[in-house]
Amino acid sequence: MPYMISWITVALFNVSIFSGLVVAFVYKPSLAYESVQKLTFLVPYGDIFRELHYFSSEAFLVMTLVHVVLELRKKEIVISATSWNYSLLALGALFFVMFTGYVLKADLSGLSAGEVALSLLKQTPGMNFFLPLFEDTSLFVWKFYLWHILFLPIILVYALLLHVKTFRTKMWSIGLGVSVLCMVFFTMPRDIAPDMMGVHVTGPWFFKGAENLLMFGIHPVVVDVVMFFPFALLVCYFYKPFWRTGIRIVLILWSVAYAIFSFI
């Protein structure tokens, strides 16, 4: 079962990459929101490819998290230190690429998510060094776009290759099938026009907990620590075998607390 989940995850990644290539042909960073609307409503089959890209990516993230949970349940780690480290790099890059994709749709929620991310960087001592890597005063989505279509996919593919060895999977059809099923049974969130008044916007679902913490007035530095905490634990998990049980318990507690904050 864990073996199958790993390969379905790889298949979903393939579907996400290929549907993303199609979407990239229409997307223009200089007319971000307009090009997304054009893709959705005017380009033949554009909405299908956009939804396929959205749901395959979401399913890829969910399956990756399931894979992580299943691996943590095992008594022994069967992969090498290199593979473990690259898998963590891939996990970080995955969250990052999902977030930049959310910003790129350039509707009110996407742009607001981008503003919040930049603000988090500005308000965190030491992190503001990275601000120029994302902020562009002339075209807001430009650097998010570069990260999403170029830098992060390269990092992700490289890290995943070292972790999974190959992207060849016989479960292509299952990956595609899962994406299509998601398209049938779930609805993609509607875009909110950037000039829409009187609406409440939220970030991507995996940052909702952090967003609610910010809403409660928790300092951005604390929110940063909360978000990076599980990654720090996962690094320790490999190198400190005697702490593994403790780390598992802390990770479960963190997940429950984060889920509670996400749903408040």
Place this chain on the structure above:
Amino acid sequence: MRDVDTNRRFFVKNSIKFLPYLAVGTFIYPLVSYVRYEEIQKVSIAIPLLEIKSNITKIGKVLVYKKEKEVVVYSAHCTHMGCILNIDASKERFVCPCHSSEFSYDGVRLKGPAKRNLDIISSHIKDKILYIG
């Protein structure tokens, strides 16, 4: 002609060897842009006063508040996490769509996680034209 001992596995293996260089290369652009980064870009906007029809107008990322005798221009970024504020005309307030901070038309923080009042942007009127920035 010499037989070249190559196959798909050999080709893929050797192609992968270049990936680390490519990964390092991806950081060159951000690094260059970091070095060339200018944090403050002073841009002046000119708007004819006649075009500002209501007493509160949102123009891009600024809010223009026309009082009886003066015009005040605020940054439309919420002072909490930088989201662009909405105008709630019924309550006569600026409302943050992200974390629900609220500000009066005078830019004073009323409620929500924001701690500061709105940032005022320098502006002046000359020949019935509003110059912002």
